[in-house]
Amino acid sequence: MCGQQIDPTTPEYNSCSFENPSNAYEDGLWSSTEGTRLVANDLVIPMNEAFTLNQIKVNFFTDVAETINYANISYYEDSNGLPGTVIGSLSNVEPVDAVAAGTIFGLKLWIITFDLPSFNFEGQPDSETRYWISMEVANNANSDFAYWETTSFDLNGLPSAINDNGSGWEIYDSGTGQVFDGVYEFVGDCVLSIEDDMLLKLVVYPNPASEIINLVIPNSEEIKSITLYDISGKQMDITNTVNGIDVSNLPNGLYILQFTLEERVVSHKIIKS
Helix, strand or coil, rough: CCCCEECCCCCCEEEEEHHHHHHHCEEEEECCCCCCEEEEEEEEEECCCCEEEEEEEEEEEECCCCCCEHHHHHHHCCCCEEEEEEEEEEEECCCCCCEEEEECCCEEEEEEEEEEEEEECCCCECEEEEEEEEEEEEEECCCCCCCEEEEECCCCCCCCEEEECCCCEEEEECCCCCEEEEEEEEEEEEECCHHHCCEEEEEECCCEEEEEEEEEEECCCCEEEEEEEEEEEECCCCEEEECCCECCCCCEEEEEEEEEEECCEEEEEEEEE
């Protein structure tokens, strides 16, 4: 079954995934580090929920003599049903597992797993929120022969988007009106109600901030840790003050401030200016 898979036994913070299954290795879209095309697939976060991505499983075709060395991955906000502003990126991510699933149509199919730094995708308080993830992979021959497997059988959200030669994003169309979606599994954790977390009345100010970010935390909550990540998922060095954290030495930009509480994780977007 495609879509968001949630374990209903724990109601607030669960392992989950967004996935789209293979249809007998139907087709593929060129998306190589040596090529000129990027391919992106979307995921939709429900209203008042959040998804923390930490692993991607994806299917790629290569030439029979080639293996997958690494991937470049980017995350985007949505812009009218297409990838928009880049909100995070990773380069030269090596797979933690690459299974050769056989030879199909003279091509080798790889089922590849990438472990990633945690990255947060948040649904809005009043509407679901779409994001996009692009991936291009490198093979050991340094050739442009790498194709992200696609299917026309099951569309999870919108069809795959492509960007050829940097000309801009568009929904891929085979020329006959047939659209395709990528074969993937985006794996992580779901916070099932941001609204519940907001009731904790965690106050973070000012935002944007240039020096000190002040934190007001209810006495009823015990904070296990406070961590700051940049948009690529890299953990930043921060200095705690009496009532907040010092961000004066950080580069300007967007960051994710993450609180680990007793039984939940709460994240806030902050801007260093």
